[in-house]
Amino acid sequence: MFTGIVTAKGRIRAISGQNVRRFEIEAPYDADTIALGASIAHAGACLTVVDKGASGEGCWFAVEISPETLRLTTLGGWREGDPVNLERALAMGEELGGHLVTGHVDGVGELVERRDEGEWIVLTVRPPAELNRFIARKGSITVDGVSLTVNDVTADSFDLMIIPHTAEVTTLGALQIGAHVNLEVDLMARYAARLSEFSPA
Incomplete structure (x- = not known):
């Protein structure tokens, strides 16, 4: 679950793949605080982290996106260098500053x-x-x-x-x-x- 309170504005640094698209995102997060398999909302779409590493003062991480998600969201139009709103998943006990958001684009x-x-x-x-x-x-x-x-x-x-x-x-x-x-x-x-x-x- 998410709250719709963006925690960082990331940047798409690389795109690869055809049927299943892989995006690498640069973000100001500490790579050590992101677990493989973690959920992060990208422009409102919940995606799973499949790889990560340190980059400058922040990190990069990779997500893989299915053809259906590419078709039903704006993600299919992303280009390298595009900015993207990011939100990490809500942890129990954290402040609910926005409203309950699932990360499933309607x-x-x-x-x-x-x-x-x-x-x-x-x-x-x-x-x-x-x-x-x-x-x-x-x-x-x-x-x-x-x-x-x-x-x-x-x-x-x-x-x-x-x-x-x-x-x-x-x-x-x-x-x-x-x-x-x-x-x-x-x-x-x-x-x-x-x-x-x-x-x-």
Whole structure:
């Protein structure tokens, strides 16, 4: 499990493989604190560490990604040098600063509008139609691994207000119109919708 609070902004240093793609990621983590087999969220997608090593003041680690994950997320479009939001798995007893996030991407959204309002950035995202019913004003959503509060919703889009700190320490500040982002809807909203299907008429 994760919280949607990004702990580092990494960089893709190498890509290899065809059917199963291998990505090597540079990050400011201490390599000794990362176990082989550990789960790390990459732009909201939970991936397993299969190799690692020290690199400068931080580390590098490798993950392997299946064709289905490449197809259903933005990971298939990654290129060497791209930045990526990283979050290490939540440990028992740690502060839950965002909301409960599984690291299972529900769909890919498209940024359809960006407005700079003073120090804030307002992003308008169009989600896949099947996710609309899980997105509510003032509810939570994970965008490229970042836990955010939905500012407003329409029939086919939702707005997010990005504070300067979030824009600086994640990849969201650099997003431009037409960009695609990984979305994970709020787990509680998903269960509430599922329960309502079985409520008595």
